[in-house]
Amino acid sequence: xxxxxxxxxxxxxxxxxxxxxxxxxxxxxxxxxxxxxxxxxxxxxxxxxxxxxxxxxxxxxxxxxxxxxxxxxxxxxxxxxxxxxxxxxxxxxxxxxxxxxxxxxxxxxxxxxxxxxxxxxxxxxxxxxxxxxxxxxxxxxxxxxxxxxxxxxxxxxxxxxxxxxxxxxxxxxxxxxxxxxxxxxxxxxxxxxxxxxxxxxxxxxxxxxxxxxxxxxxxxxxxxxxxxxxxxxxxxxxxxxxxxxxxxxxxxxxxxxxxxxxxxxxxxxxxxxxxxxxxxxxxxxxxxxxxxxxxxxxxxxxxxxxxxxxxx
Amino acid sequence: xxxxxxxxxxxxxxxxxxxxxxxxxxxxxxxxxxxxxxxxxxxxxxxxxxxxxxxxxxxxxxxxxxxxxxxxxxxxxxxxxxxxxxxxxxxxxxxxxxxxxxxxxxxxxxxxxxxxxxxxxxxxxxxxxxxxxxxxxxxxxxxxxxxxxxxxxxxxxxxxxxxxxxxxxxxxxxxxxxxxxxxxxxxxxxxxxxxxxxxxxxxxxxxxxxxxxxxxxxxxxxxxxxxxxxxxxxxxxxxxxxxxxxxxxxxxxxxxxxxxxxxxxxxxxxxxxxxxxxxxxxxxxxxxxxxxxxxx
Numbered sequence: 001x002x003x004x005x006x007x008x009x010x011x012x013x014x015x016x017x018x019x020x021x022x023x024x025x026x027x028x029x030x031x032x033x034x035x036x037x038x039x040x041x042x043x044x045x046x047x048x049x050x051x052x053x054x055x056x057x058x059x060x061x062x063x064x065x066x067x068x069x070x071x072x073x074x075x076x077x078x079x080x081x082x083x084x085x086x087x088x089x090x091x092x093x094x095x096x097x098x099x100x101x102x103x104x105x106x107x108x109x110x111x112x113x114x115x116x117x118x119x120x121x122x123x124x125x126x127x128x129x130x131x132x133x134x135x136x137x138x139x140x141x142x143x144x145x146x147x148x149x150x151x152x153x154x155x156x157x158x159x160x161x162x163x164x165x166x167x168x169x170x171x172x173x174x175x176x177x178x179x180x181x182x183x184x185x186x187x188x189x190x191x192x193x194x195x196x197x198x199x200x201x202x203x204x205x206x207x208x209x210x211x212x213x214x215x216x217x218x219x220x221x222x223x224x225x226x227x228x229x230x231x232x233x234x235x236x237x238x239x240x241x242x243x244x245x246x247x248x249x250x251x252x253x254x255x256x257x258x259x260x261x262x263x264x265x266x267x268x269x270x271x272x273x274x275x276x277x278x279x280x281x282x283x284x285x286x287x288x289x290x291x292x293x294x295x296x297x298x299x300x301x302x303x304x305x306x307x308x309x310x311x312x
Numbered sequence: 313x314x315x316x317x318x319x320x321x322x323x324x325x326x327x328x329x330x331x332x333x334x335x336x337x338x339x340x341x342x343x344x345x346x347x348x349x350x351x352x353x354x355x356x357x358x359x360x361x362x363x364x365x366x367x368x369x370x371x372x373x374x375x376x377x378x379x380x381x382x383x384x385x386x387x388x389x390x391x392x393x394x395x396x397x398x399x400x401x402x403x404x405x406x407x408x409x410x411x412x413x414x415x416x417x418x419x420x421x422x423x424x425x426x427x428x429x430x431x432x433x434x435x436x437x438x439x440x441x442x443x444x445x446x447x448x449x450x451x452x453x454x455x456x457x458x459x460x461x462x463x464x465x466x467x468x469x470x471x472x473x474x475x476x477x478x479x480x481x482x483x484x485x486x487x488x489x490x491x492x493x494x495x496x497x498x499x500x501x502x503x504x505x506x507x508x509x510x511x512x513x514x515x516x517x518x519x520x521x522x523x524x525x526x527x528x529x530x531x532x533x534x535x536x537x538x539x540x541x542x543x544x545x546x547x548x549x550x551x552x553x554x555x556x557x558x559x560x561x562x563x564x565x566x567x568x569x570x571x572x573x574x575x576x577x578x579x580x581x582x583x584x585x586x587x588x589x590x591x592x593x594x595x596x597x598x599x600x601x602x603x604x605x606x607x608x
Contacts, residue, residue, distance in 0.1 A: 019413035022406045026410055037441075091345075093337060093344075097339065120587075121530025123530065124352065132355055204323060284444040
C-alpha cells in the first residue's frame with residue numbers, strides 16, 4: 001500500500017519518461033541511420049547504368065553514371081583482414097605480457113601506454129603513414145618482392161610504398177589497442193586455481209598459459225579480433241591518405257593498387273555531383289551493413305561471457 | 313635410469329627453451345606495440361614544433377596562397393572547440409538519461425536488453441557512416457547547409473554509446489544501501505536518482521565524458537562530410553562551412569608543398585596536445601576520486 005503512494009510522487013513519471021525516451025531515441029537513431037542511407041541511395045542506384053554489386057569501376061559523376069562496389073568492398077575486406085592478421089598475434093602477446101609477464105606494479109602503467117595508442121587521432125596516423133611509413137616501407141617491400149615473390153601476394157612487377165601492405169600496417173597499429181585491451185581482461189579472469197594447479201604440477205609458465213589461460217580466453221580473443229576487424233573496416237582517413245585509390249581487384253599487396261569504401265568516400269566527396277553523393281551514400285550503406293554484421297556477431301560471442309564486455 | 317635420485321626431476325632442456333622463447337616473443341610483442349607510438353609522438357613533436365608559434369594559433373588560412381609559408385589554424389581550433397562542445401551538449405544528456413534508464417528503471421525488461429545490445433553495436437558504427445547519415449538526413453533530406461552544428465550531430469552519434477557505457481558502469485557502482493536509505497526516508501525515486509545516485513557517481517561520469525570528448529575530438533571523416541572546408545574564420549557553428557583541427561591536418565597533408573606539410577604536423581601536434589590533455593585530466597579526476605584515495 002505504501003508502495004503505491006511512493007510511486008505517485010510528482011515528478012517521478014516525467015523523469016521516468018525522459019530516461020526511457022532517451023533510450024528510445026538511441027534506438028531510433030540506429031534505425032534512422034539505416035533508413036536515411038537507403039532513401040538517399042535509391043535515386044543514385046536507379047540512375048546507375050551498371051550492376052552496383054559486381055561492377056568494379058566507380059564513375060558516378062559521368063553523364064551516364066556507372067559504378068559498383070566490387071573493387072571497394074574487396075579492398076576494404078583485404079586491408080582489414082591483413083591488419084587483423086598482423087595485429088592479433090602482437091595484441092595477444094601484449095595482453096599476455098601485461099596479464100602474466102610484467103611485474104604487477106608496472107602492469108597498470110604499461111597497459112595505459114598501450115591505451116595511449118588508441119588516443120592518437122586517426123588523421124595523425126595517416127600523416128605519419130604518408131610522411132614516414134610510406135618511404136620507410138619501400139625497402140622491406142622490395143625485399144619481400146625479390147625473395148618471396150613465389151608467395152602470390154608478394155608478387156607483381158611494381159613495388160611502391162603507397163601499397164595495401166603499408167595501409168594494413170597502419171590499420172593494424174590502430175586496432176591493436178582494442179584487441180589487446182579485451183584480451184587482457186579475459187586473460188586476467190582465467191581461473192587462478194587452474195593456473196596454480198598447473199604450476200604445482202611442474203608446468204613451466206608457458207605450459208601453464210597454454211593449458212589454462214589460452215583455452216579459457218579463446219572466445220574472448222575471437223570476439224576482440226572481430227571488434228578490431230569492424231574498426232579496421234570503418235577506418236577512413238589514415239587509409240584515404242595512404243592507399244593509391246585505384247579501382248581494380250588484385251591480391252598483389254606490394255603494388256600500386258588498393259582502395260576501400262571508407263577511403264573512397266573521403267576522397268570522392270569533394271567533387272561528387274548529386275548522383276555521386278548518392279553513390280557514396282550507397283557505398284556507405286554497404287559498409288554500415290558489413291560492420292553491423294561483424295559487430296553483432298562479436299557482441300553475441302561476448303554476451304555469453306558478460307564480464308568481458310567491460311573493456312570494449 | 314640412474315639419474316633418479318630425488319623425487320623431483322629438473323625441467324628438461326626442451327621445455328625450458330620453449331618457455332624462454334615464448335617469454336622473449338611476449339616481450340618482443342610489447343616492444344613492437346610501443347615502437348609505433350614512440351615513432352608517431354617523436355615525429356609529431358619534432359616536425360610540429362617548428363611552426364608551433366603565435367601566428368599558427370592566432371591566424372587562419374585566409375589569403376594564404378598555395379606556396380606561401382605562414383598561416384595558421386585559428387579557424388580550425390575555434391571550429392573544433394565549438395563542434396565538440398555542441399556534440400557534448402547533445403550526447404551527454406541523452407547518454408546519461410539512457411544510462412539512468414538501463415540501471416534504475418529498465419533492468420530485466422525487454423526494452424532495456426534491446427537498448428543495451430544496440431548501444432554496443434552503436435560503438436562499432438564507423439565514423440564515416442555517422443557523417444554520411446547526417447549528410448543524408450540534415451543536408452540532403454532537410455536541405456540545411458553544411459555547418460559546424462551538422463558536424464556536431466555526427467560527432468554526438470559517436471559519443472553517445474561511449475557516454476552510456478561509462479555512465480552505466482559508474483551508476484552500477486553506487487551502493488544500493490544509499491538508494492534504500494533515501495527510499496526509507498520517503499524520498500521519491502526520481503529525487504533519489506538526482507540528489508543521491510548521480511552526485512555519488514559524478515566524477516566517474518565526468519571521466520567517461522572527457523574520454524568520449526577526447527575520442528571524437530580527433531575524428532576527421534564525419535566532419536569532412538558535414539562541416540566541409542573553409543580557410544576563413546567562421547565563428548558561427550550554425551551557419552556555413554567551418555573547419556576542424558583534424559580536417560585541417562587532412563587538408564594540409566593532401567597539399568603538395570613543404571610549407572603545407574609543416575602546417576599539417578603542427579596541426580597534428582596541437583590536436584594531440586588537446587586530446588592528451590583531455591585524457592590526462594579525465595584520468596586525474598578518476599584518480600583523485602578513486603575509492604582507494606577516499607579512504608572511507
